[in-house]
Amino acid sequence: MKVKVAINGYGTIGKRVADAVSLQDDMEVVGVTKTKPDFEARMGAEKYGLYAAIPDRVKAFEDAGIEVKGTIEDLLEKADIVVDCSPGKVGAENKPLYEKAGVKAIFQGGEKAHVAEVSFSSLANYDDAVGKSFVRVVSCNTTGLARVLSILRDMYELRKVRATMIRRVVDPKEDKKGLVNGIMPDPVKLPSHHAEDVKTVLPDVNIVTTAFKVPTTLMHLHSIAVEIDGNVSVDDVISRFDEEPRIMLFSKEEGFTSTAKIIEFAREYRLRYDLFENAVWRESINFHDGELYITQAIHQEAIVVPENIDAIRAMFELADKQESMKKTNRTLGIA
Numbered sequence: 553m554k555v556k557v558a559i560n561g562y563g564t565i566g567k568r569v570a571d572a573v574s575l576q577d578d579m580e581v582v583g584v585t586k587t588k589p590d591f592e593a594r595m596g597a598e599k600y601g602l603y604a605a606i607p608d609r610v611k612a613f614e615d616a617g618i619e620v621k622g623t624i625e626d627l628l629e630k631a632d633i634v635v636d637c638s639p640g641k642v643g644a645e646n647k648p649l650y651e652k653a654g655v656k657a658i659f660q661g662g663e664k665a666h667v668a669e670v671s672f673s674s675l676a677n678y679d680d681a682v683g684k685s686f687v688r689v690v691s692c693n694t695t696g697l698a699r700v701l702s703i704l705r706d707m708y709e710l711r712k713v714r715a716t717m718i719r720r721v722v723d724p725k726e727d728k729k730g731l732v733n734g735i736m737p738d739p740v741k742l743p744s745h746h747a748e749d750v751k752t753v754l755p756d757v758n759i760v761t762t763a764f765k766v767p768t769t770l771m772h773l774h775s776i777a778v779e780i781d782g783n784v785s786v787d788d789v790i791s792r793f794d795e796e797p798r799i800m801l802f803s804k805e806e807g808f809t810s811t812a813k814i815i816e817f818a819r820e821y822r823l824r825y826d827l828f829e830n831a832v833w834r835e836s837i838n839f840h841d842g843e844l845y846i847t848q849a850i851h852q853e854a855i856v857v858p859e860n861i862d863a864i865r866a867m868f869e870l871a872d873k874q875e876s877m878k879k880t881n882r883t884l885g886i887a
């Protein structure tokens with residue numbers, strides 16, 4: 553029997569998670585929701601079957617000529633689990649609906665950690681989500697940090713991590729807000745909340761973070777410095793990153809001079825140029841005066857998608873960590 557998955561909020565993350573679920577043989581999409589009868593709603597209706605996220609909007613969809621199969625409550629009746637991909641903080645408001653329907657739920661990184669029993673990132677803490685009913689997949693920045701730090705934690709004794717995030721101001725589809733000509737400290741008061749978020753999945757890592765927004769939509773960039781006791785072999789770090797499918801190494805020598813070039817590569821490589829992997833610059837990996845340096849870029853729209861699939865498997869105990877990650881990687885073309 554396949555696990556029946558509802559997607560509540562067919563936006564940037566929701567449409568990608570729906571497509572990823574539909575590539576798995578142990579789960580299936582039973583429907584998606586939208587609040588407004590826009591072009592995304594029309595596409596969701598054609599591809600997966602559409603339900604109204606807000607029950608009294610059914611007529612608005614019908615008036616727009618978009619076939620709607622019912623409300624979110626009707627959808628939850630068909631589902632074993634809902635992946636809530638609504639805007640940040642809305643997931644917490646939706647939670648009582650899920651509890652009433654008796655379905656499991658996955659929330660996204662825009663929610664506070666306490667919305668779920670556990671925060672999740674596959675490499676960091678897959679086992680913590682096994683059998684759970686409410687899980688939060690951490691944000692794009694946290695997923696990017698958690699992956700590299702999980703690998704380094706297994707290799708070395710990490711003393712302290714300092715990470716600076718240079719964040720894309722909005723996603724490419726956004727036309728209501730942005731930052732045209734400036735660099736915005738966000739937050740101004742440091743450190744940023746990202747370190748606390750990393751600790752929800754890697755509680756033993758001593759980390760401090762800062763963050764700034766810049767006028768780009770393509771990717772986030774992370775500058776990471778890790779204080780490590782003892783000797784570090786840069787070659788060992790590179791080969792361990794090379795072995796991990798969810799990390800992809802890029803080299804300046806090959807022409808990857810900026811995030812623009814990484815996305816240009818991804819445009820040829822994947823549907824919607826979704827880069828599910830951390831894009832780590834090979835040459836940036838360097839050990840100097842007791843600190844390991846890494847520069848990586850994160851495709852914010854895509855990176856949490858494999859983690860959502862793994863979270864479903866963990867929650868239904870369909871596979872252990874290695875098996876699930878392997879299956880997710882294979883089906884999403886992460887190699």
Ligand code: NAD
Pocket residue numbers: 560561562563564565566585586587588592605606637638639640641642646660661662663690691692723852853856
């Ligand atoms: P989005 O705005 O692209 O999509 C949100 C969708 O939810 C929209 O389709 C909207 O119609 C729908 N929606 C609005 N109100 C709703 C409600 N009450 N119930 C159900 N659906 C509702 O947002 P997104 O970028 O996909 O973000 C979704 C979540 O994923 C947020 O928690 C966000 O923080 C997190 N996230 C976003 C990114 C990113 O870069 N876009 C990366 C990682 C995590």
